[in-house]
Amino acid sequence: MSEPPPRRRRPARLWHRWLGLAAALPLLWLSLSGILLNHAESIGLNDRQVSAAWILKRYHQLPGGDPRGLRIGDRKVASWDGLTFLDHELVEIPGELIGAVALRDELVIATDERVAILDGSGAMVLDLDELSLPPLPLEAIGVESGRLFLSAGGSHYRFSDDFLSFEKGTFSRSSVALQPLAADDLQELRTAIQTRRAMPLSRVILDAHSGKLFGWPGWLLTDLAALSVIVLTLLGLRLLKRRAS
């Protein structure tokens, strides 16, 4: 008895099978995360926070490089990767920290592009930007005769008591300098950042859903998953038509 002829394998069926297998996991994730996002508010995803180090790193919430800082009395001012911290709390001023000084009851923190005036509790009283500062970038900060001095472009500027105006002046004292942080301070700062800069879970799921969380490779993978749905649909229809005929 002769063997039955080998069954002919259709390329469309093979593609359908293997493409479906390859796309199954991304599609499962897209479907699941899509459902979660549609109900984010009712299931409390907006209120939950994610503080995993690798997630925070993706959002640039964990600074890199070597932090530097200085002590003003019992307060610690530090700069890490363009972020400025006062006693481990983020101070919302952009730019690289150049220094800080105590003046009357206030603390003045300067970056190369902003100056923040904070009261004794650490609350920001005034935030000065390019509109109220000498030509940027700022280079140094200091105090002389109870007045704030900023250096920029090789000149020194003396500020009024309310910090809203300034004039060129002579600054004879040395400006404050930043130092590398001690190991204890560094660890405390790292822990504080990781705890306080947590991201909302809904935001993380949304960015993982769109692929953005993983950068452009994530976008590409999401696009490939979407394209595979289109191809699978077309292949499926083709196979269905053949079977019907």
Added chain:
Amino acid sequence: MANLIIKPLTLVSATASRLRPLFFVIALLLSGGSAFSAERIYQKPSDFIRESLGTIPATRALSLNAGQQKVVRAILGKRYKTSSIRYWSVGKKTAFILEEIGKTEYITTGYLVSGGKISSVKVLVYRETHGWEVGRPSFTKQFRGARLAQGMQLNKGVKNIAGATLSVRALTKLARLALYLETLK
């Protein structure tokens, strides 16, 4: 029997061989890439002030007392970033550069107020990854002519943008704040 075992293996091997370049490409792509870089600078604050007022006048500031900070908290739902807020004034026109968090980042916005009405609104720096559409003039022009009505609300509605709800809310709150601050000058 041998055929039954070997055939699927051959099939897997052949398919894997065909898809291998694709796997390599995906693996290579997954090995790198950065996540977010969102800051959009539309206009420098000094350019906004110059454009709005024709010059850059001396900086002034409103130091908010406890009662005024209470009103600000009612408008924003929280304390404003600073307890003193700068403004620039020429004639009846007053410009404010205000900042408020959309979802997680500050949005820097310029407001020009005149005679209790908003003359113009411009998003100057947008740092969120989503919702940048609030920076479009087609959106910000909705604020023109808005006044403070009862309950410190705007007297006209501002249409929401899907996917940018929090940014829209932030800009609307700041518009109310700018109008309130003008009454304190």
